Amino acid sequence: xxxxxxxxQHLLNDELIHKTGxxxxxxxxxxxxxxxxxxxxxxxxxxxxxxxxxxxNDERIKEATINAINKYGLxxxxxPIASGCADLYRNLSQQLSDFVGLESSIIYPSCYQAxxxxxxxxxxxxxxxxIDRYAHSSLVEGVRAVGCKIRPFLHNNLENLEKNLKNxxxxxxxxxxxESVFSTEGSIAPFAEIVELCEKYGAIPVIDDxxxxxVIGKTGKGILEYSGIEDYQGIYTASLGKSIGxxxxxxxxxxxxxxxxxxxxxxxxxxxxxxPAILAGIEKAINIIEEEFDVLGGRMWKYRNKLRxxxxxxxxxVKDAEAPITSLVTGTSEKTILFAKKLYENKILATPFIFxxxxxxxxxIRMIVGANLKDSTVDRAINILKEIKHYxxxxx
Amino acid sequence: xxxxDKIISIIKENTECKLAIDRDxxxxxxxxxxxxxxxxxxYAIEDEYSIEIDENDIENxxxxxxxVTALELKYI
Numbered sequence: 335x336x337x338x339x340x341x342x343q344h345l346l347n348d349e350l351i352h353k354t355g356x357x358x359x360x361x362x363x364x365x366x367x368x369x370x371x372x373x374x375x376x377x378x379x380x381x382x383x384x385x386x387x388x389x390x391n392d393e394r395i396k397e398a399t400i401n402a403i404n405k406y407g408l409x410x411x412x413x414p415i416a417s418g419c420a421d422l423y424r425n426l427s428q429q430l431s432d433f434v435g436l437e438s439s440i441i442y443p444s445c446y447q448a449x450x451x452x453x454x455x456x457x458x459x460x461x462x463x464x465i466d467r468y469a470h471s472s473l474v475e476g477v478r479a480v481g482c483k484i485r486p487f488l489h490n491n492l493e494n495l496e497k498n499l500k501n502x503x504x505x506x507x508x509x510x511x512x513e514s515v516f517s518t519e520g521s522i523a524p525f526a527e528i529v530e531l532c533e534k535y536g537a538i539p540v541i542d543d544x545x546x547x548x549v550i551g552k553t554g555k556g557i558l559e560y561s562g563i564e565d566y567q568g569i570y571t572a573s574l575g576k577s578i579g580x581x582x583x584x585x586x587x588x589x590x591x592x593x594x595x596x597x598x599x600x601x602x603x604x605x606x607x608x609x610p611a612i613l614a615g616i617e618k619a620i621n622i623i624e625e626e627f628d629v630l631g632g633r634m635w636k637y638r639n640k641l642r643x644x645x646x647x648x649x650x651x652v653k654d655a656e657a658p659i660t661s662l663v664t665g666t667s668e669k670t671i672l673f674a675k676k677l678y679e680n681k682i683l684a685t686p687f688i689f690x691x692x693x694x695x696x697x698x699i700r701m702i703v704g705a706n707l708k709d710s711t712v713d714r715a716i717n718i719l720k721e722i723k724h725y726x727x728x729x730x
Numbered sequence: 731x732x733x734x735d736k737i738i739s740i741i742k743e744n745t746e747c748k749l750a751i752d753r754d755x756x757x758x759x760x761x762x763x764x765x766x767x768x769x770x771x772x773y774a775i776e777d778e779y780s781i782e783i784d785e786n787d788i789e790n791x792x793x794x795x796x797x798v799t800a801l802e803l804k805y806i
Binding site: 467474484485488494498689690 | 762766767769770777
């Protein structure tokens, strides 16, 4: 193949962008996550970030981060297994473990990396991985890299999961992989029941709590608290870049497994360690959540209920959801992008999901109202959505 | 139940598809079933008939008829 042919083969299909006259992706953000968001010099109401409890721009976290930069500089310029493991790393690993109620943790530069790296360290070709068919790309890609049998099961469907478990007994290790909160629509996995099924069939549960940690559970500790699971025997992963308001990903579980992972997970061992400043920021964020979740979480749920109820009353088709995520059903990719454009023209930033991120013609626009927004901002967003509802309701 | 009816029922059950499916429905182009959906269908068929389908055959399955023909010729 010639160089010319190579580049011709790897061209972006931007037909939809031209057709709709709008590209909602890679917007040019010029501010932090305050009450408003500045995009290309203009103020927007931000319903797009995963800043659930609104702490991403918290002054105390910024101060902790700056202090760490002053002490450690920007990077230790090494992998954690070499000399990249700051004392902050050990302290935060334990703090995160205690927070979610597990024995031990490791911290990766991202949760995508954690999920990608997990399975190559613990699974083999003769195993089977049973995975919710709507699981995140990071889990799917991680599972695919193993080269073992993959059995997807119907989303949050216990009967279908059990059928798959029954037919997997001839494999050496059986893993059941799912997410706590499915972020496109806001459904929550029946995880206590999934864990029970795993116990019944000798499978190892793996839960990705990226949209659950700092969000669900009475004190914001995530899916294990939410589901009332004590003495969890499985594997837990989570992003530290959503409600925790920072960057990185964690894998937690039994101490023996985490010790094994420290010396066998290439995604951890051979990546430059997450920087001390990030670790200090996460440590502060966890302290804030432990002390203030009742207030921050209360505001998050209040805004979620306000937006959700108003949209349903206005006639919008809103996805069923248990989590503080409100997704409008918009249909085809074109209709989805056109409604995102309408929102953008009205200075609201929300997240459109189109095929292949969702099944064909099942596009949605996701809205997350961070607790950092003012009451008046949420009211303004609701009023705008009411004003433009005819646009989506007539566009069927 | 005829094999074709059984396969249609498996496809519907494993993809939660509400569209009409007949022997010639192309489940990639018409039903937009993704790679995970295809895996779910194949494993459900394997479980149903206690067989193991060759990966090379799976690549060629695009309609119910193609699956039925392969099952009858090679697997059951």
